[in-house]
Amino acid sequence: MAQRRAAPILDRRTFLQLSGVSSAAIALGIAAPEAAADESVNVPDGVFGLGVASGEPGARSVVLWTRLAPEPLAPDGHGGMPLRPVPVRWEVATDESFRRVVRRGTVVASPELAHAVHPHVDGLQPGREYFYRFTAGRQVSPVGRTKTLPARGELAASFSFATASCQAWYHGHFGAYRHMAAEELDAVFFVGDYIYEYGITDANLWRQGATVTPEHAVEIETLEQYRLRYALFKSDPHLQAVHALAPWIVTWDDHEVQNNYGADGSRYGVSPEHFVHLRAVAYRAFYENLPLSLSTLPDGPDAALYRRFDAGSLARFNILDTRQYRDAPPADTDDQYDERRTMLGPEQEQWLYDGMIGSPATWNVCVNGVTVAAITEDRTDQWDGYPAARRRLIDAMQQSTNPVVLTGDIHRHVAAELKADFADPSSSTVGVELICSSIASDGDGSPTDRYTPDWIQHPYVKLYDGRRGYVHCRMTPEELTSEFKIVQWIRADADAPLETVARFVTRAGTPGLEKQG
Template identity: 90%
Template structure:
C-alpha cells in the first residue's frame, strides 16, 4: 500500500518565517495607488538588468513582470538594490513606440519580494498584441511584447507556441532561446527546471567563456541563494529576449527545489522538517522571478500552481504540478502498482478530469513535468512509477477531444503516441506526447546515446534525439503541427544554426503522429 506522507506540523512563528512577506508588500507589488508614483525616487543605473516578462494570459488580462537588479550577481541575492521600496511605473500600448498607450499604473518593488513586481493588467482586448515597458526613477526598461488569448468560445484560426525546459546555464549557451526569440509565437510553455540547485564548480561549468564567484559553488539552501541563482540564469540575454517575445506560462519540475524530490520528501536525506523550509524558499523564489499571478503566491511551503487556460474554443491548456502532491517512491513492485497511488494528488486529479471530460475545446492539452509514456519500470520518478494513476489519466483522455501532453525533464526530444494499453502497442492510440529536450542541460548532446534503446524499443515512440532545442507547435481547428528544433552545439558559443530534426502532423479527430518530410 502506498504510504501517505503527513505534513510536518508548523507553529505560527515558523509559518511566518517561511512566508516571510507581508500582505501589503504582495498587494503593492501588483497594484499601488497613484500617490506612490514618484519619478524622482533615486534608482541605481541599469536597474532593469534582468529584463522584462509577461505571463498568465487571459482574453482581457495579462501579468507583467520585472525585478529591479542593477547588479544581478551581487552575492547577497538582492541584485544591488537598496533595502527600501521603490515605485515602478508600467505602461501598455498597442504600438511599439508607445504613441497609443491604453493602460498604465504603478507597482511597488519591495525588498521583501527581491524588488520584483507582478502587475496584472485588465481591460484589454481579446486576441490582441500589446507592448509594455517599466520605468523606475530615471531608468526605463527594455520593451516587451505580449498577447491576450482569444475571447471565450471563439474558434481561433490558429495558435502558435513553443515548449522549453531544463536550462542548466553552466552546461552551455542558451542558443535555442536566440532562435526562439525570432519566432512568431502566441505563447511559450515552460515545463520545468528553470534553474538548478547544484553548486557550480569547475567540474560542471561547461559554458565556454563563463566564470562564477565562490557564492555559486554550493548547493542551494537559502532564499538568498535561490535569488542569486535565478539572477545568474536570467542574466542570459537570449533568455531575456525569449521572455520579451511572448507571454510565458510556467510550471516546475524538481530542480526548482531539489533533484527528484516529491511532496515533503528529499532523496538526499534532508529531514521533513528542514525540507519544508527548503521547499518554501524555493517556491518563494520561483514566484519572485517569474510572471505569475497572485493566485500562485506561495503560502509558506504550499503553492496552488495547477491552473487552466482556454484559447477560445480551440484549445484548453491544463497546467499540472507533478511534484507537490505525489506519493513517495515505491518501496517495491507491489507498492508501485497500488491502485491508490498518485503523482498528482487526488484533488488535482479530480480537477484535471473535471476539466478534460466534456471539454468544449478542440484540443485538450496537459502541460506536465515528467514523461507520461511507458518506457521502463525502473523510471519511478516519471509516470512509470505511478502506473495506476497513468491508467486513470488515459481513461480520462479517452473521454475528451484530441488530448496532447507537453513534457520536458529528460533532456531529449521524444515524440510518442499514448496507448490505451502500453503493454499492447497495437491498442488504440488515445493521444500524443511531445517531449522537448533541454535548452542547455547535459551540454551539446548527440542524436543517439546510451538511453536510446530504452525508448526506441517501443513502436509508439516515433522520435528520439538527444541534442538541445525546443518544440514549436501550431494548432488549428483541423490539425496540430509539431516541429522539433535542435542546435548541434551549445558549449562553445551561442552561434549554432537552428535545424528542424522532425516534423509531425496530428489531425484533429485522429490521434497519432504523421511524420512529414
C-alpha cells in the same frame, strides 16, 4: 503502499514572519496608488538588469513582471538594490512606440520580494498583441511584447507556441533561445527545471567563457541563494529576449527545489523539518522570479500551481504540478502497481478530469513535468512509477477530444503516441506526447546515446534525439503541427544554426503522429 510523511505545520502567518514579507508588500507588488509614483526617486543605474516578462494570459488580462537588479549577481541575493521600497510605473500600449497607451499603473518593488513586481493588467482586448514597459525613477525598461488569448468560445484560426525546459546555465549557452526569439509565438510553455540547485564548480561549468564567484559553488539551501541562482540564469540575454517576446505559462519539475523530490520528501536525506522549509523558500523564489499571478503565491511550503488556460474554443491548456502531491517512490513492484498510488494527488486529479471530460475545446492539452508514455518500469520518477494513476489519466483522455501532453525533464526530444494499453502496442492510440529536449542541461548532446534503446524499443515512440533545442507547435481547428528543433552545440557558444530534425502532423479527430518530409 508507501505513505507520505506528514509535513511539519508551517502556516502562512508563521512563514511570513520567518521570511519578513508582509501582506502589504505582496499587495503593493500587484497594484499601488498612483500617488506612489515618483520620477525623482533615486535608483541605481541599470536597474532593469534582469529584463522584463509577461505571463498568465487571459482573454482580457495578463501579468507583467520585472525585478529591479542593477547588480544581478550581488552575493546577498538583493541584486544591488537598497533595502527600501521603490515605486515602479508600468504602461501597456497597442504600438511599440507607446503612442497609444491603453493601460497604466503603479506598483511598489519591495526588498521583501527581492524588488520583484507582478502587476495584473486587465481590461484588454482578446487575441490582441500589446507592448509594455516599466519606469523606475527616470530609468525605462526594455520594451516587452505580449498577447492576450482568444475570446471565450471563439474558434481561433491558429495558435502558435513553443515548449522549453531544463536550462542548466552552466552546461552551455542558450543558443536555442537565440533562435526561439525569432519565432512568431502566441505563448511559451515552460515545463520545468528553470534553475538547478547544484553547486557550480570546475567539474560542471561547461559554458565556455563563463566564470562564477565562490557563492555559486554550494548547493542551494537559502532564499538568498535561490534568488542568486535565478539571477544568474536570467542574466542570459537570449532568455531575456524570449521572455520579452511572448507571455510565458510555466510549471515546475524537481530542480526548482531539489533533484527527484516528491511532496514532502527529499531523496538526499534532508530531514522533513528542514525539507519543508527548503521547499517554502524555493517556491517563494520561483514566484518572485517569474511572471505568475497572485493565485500561485506560496502559502509557506504550499503553492496552488495547477491552473487552466483556454485559447478560446481552440485549445484548453491544463497546467499540472507533478511534484507537490505525488506519493513517495514505490518500495517494491507491488507498491508500484498499487491502485491507490497518485502522481497528482486526488484533488488535482479530479480537477484535471473535470476539465478534460466534456471540454468544449478542440484540443485538450496537459502541460506536464515528467514523461507519461510507458518506457521502462525502473523509471519510477516518471509516470512509469505510477501506472494506476497513468491508466486513470488515459481513461480521462479517451473521454476527451484530441488530447495532447507537453513534457520536458529528460533532456531529449521524443515524440510518442499514447496508447489505450501500453502493454499492447496494437491497442488504439488515444493521444500524443511531445517531449522537448533541454535548452542546455547535459551539454551538446548527440542524436543517440545509451538511453536510446529504452525508448525506440516501443513502436509508439516515433522520435528520439538527444541534442538541445525546443518544440514549436501550431494548432488549427484541423491539425496540430509539431516541429522538433535542435542546435548542434551549446558548450562553445550560442551561435549554432537551427535545424528541424522532425516534423509531425496530428489530425483533429485522428490521434497519432504523421511524420512529414
